[in-house]
Amino acid sequence: MVEVPDTGRSERIAGLFDSVVESYDNVGVAFFGPIAERLVDAVAPAPGARVLDIGCGRGAALFRLAAAVGAEGQVTGIDFAPKMVAATARDARARGLANVDVRVMDAMDPELPHGEFDVITASFVIFFLPDPAAALTRWRSLLVPRGTVGVSTFGAWDPRWEQLSDLIAPYRDRSVFTVDPRDPNGPFGSDAGVERLMRSAGLVDARSSQFDLVLRFEDVEQWYAWTRSHGQRMLWESIPENELGHVRDQVFERVDGWRDDSGLITSHHTIRLTLAQRP
Numbered sequence: 001m002v003e004v005p006d007t008g009r010s011e012r013i014a015g016l017f018d019s020v021v022e023s024y025d026n027v028g029v030a031f032f033g034p035i036a037e038r039l040v041d042a043v044a045p046a047p048g049a050r051v052l053d054i055g056c057g058r059g060a061a062l063f064r065l066a067a068a069v070g071a072e073g074q075v076t077g078i079d080f081a082p083k084m085v086a087a088t089a090r091d092a093r094a095r096g097l098a099n100v101d102v103r104v105m106d107a108m109d110p111e112l113p114h115g116e117f118d119v120i121t122a123s124f125v126i127f128f129l130p131d132p133a134a135a136l137t138r139w140r141s142l143l144v145p146r147g148t149v150g151v152s153t154f155g156a157w158d159p160r161w162e163q164l165s166d167l168i169a170p171y172r173d174r175s176v177f178t179v180d181p182r183d184p185n186g187p188f189g190s191d192a193g194v195e196r197l198m199r200s201a202g203l204v205d206a207r208s209s210q211f212d213l214v215l216r217f218e219d220v221e222q223w224y225a226w227t228r229s230h231g232q233r234m235l236w237e238s239i240p241e242n243e244l245g246h247v248r249d250q251v252f253e254r255v256d257g258w259r260d261d262s263g264l265i266t267s268h269h270t271i272r273l274t275l276a277q278r279p
């Protein structure tokens with residue numbers, strides 16, 4: 001993949017995540033937690049293992065990894081959004097986790113010792129990177145021989161979101177999201193695509209699995225709060241203020257039609273986990 005000139009892109013993504021530090025994964029909708037749980041189960045670090053969680057955010061994978069490796073293990077979390085790192089480091093201290101270390105660092109080139117980590121995870125991170133293959137190549141060098149890297153990406157997205165396309169697609173900021181992570185023809189939109197990325201970074205035994213995740217929202221306000229609590233927030237922020245109310249009203253009307261028999265608004269997703277090994 002061709003490296004995209006950064007032109008402030010990294011600062012904008014880090015700023016985006018810093019702006020959601022309080023609400024991220026915290027609006028009563030289980031999304032990043034269940035995904036991280038499956039990823040941690042899949043990479044299955046042994047007690048005592050040394051693990052690196054890249055793009056650790058608010059610790060969805062990090063804290064589960066810390067529990068898996070136990071007091072004898074060591075978990076390092078890195079993220080380039082300083083407020084996310086500060087809040088997660090504070091949580092680690094509050095939980096009394098002496099085996100967790102959280103640092104501000106760019107996933108593109110982590111300044112960490114080579115050949116040190118048994119496992120590397122990156123849950124919902126890889127599609128933010130300007131050159132994922134180059135990043136994976138760097139991550140490979142941080143692993144011990146036969147060490148495992150595991151990433152999560154989007155599988156099929158509920159087709160009903162297509163109903164919103166004519167309303168919101170015109171505002172998508174393509175200078176930040178250069179590739180749609182859900183595009184089935186893009187590098188992150190198929191098992192083969194993500195596995196190819198892994199192989200292009202010199203990793204071996206790339207394999208993927210998928211699982212279903214159903215999101216349930218009480219009402220459109222909770223749905224809206226959820227979409228504003230993570231990367232999708234950028235979309236709302238790309239809509240000019242004088243158009244926002246009108247766009248939002250139309251979006252709400254359509255999303256309200258996604259209610260199931262129980263009255264909850266539901267959204268059905270599949271999530272992909274892809275694992276590979278350092279030779």
Ligand SMILES: C[S@@+](CC[C@H](N)C(=O)[O-])C[C@H]1O[C@@H](n2cnc3c(N)ncnc32)[C@H](O)[C@@H]1O
Binds near residue numbers: 078105231
């Ligand atoms: C969708 S969040 C996922 C966070 C966490 N892994 C989880 O599952 O909840 C993506 C995270 O990746 C971080 N990130 C994106 N690009 C990064 C980069 N180049 N270097 C470090 N962190 C990055 C963001 O700051 C954000 O915290």
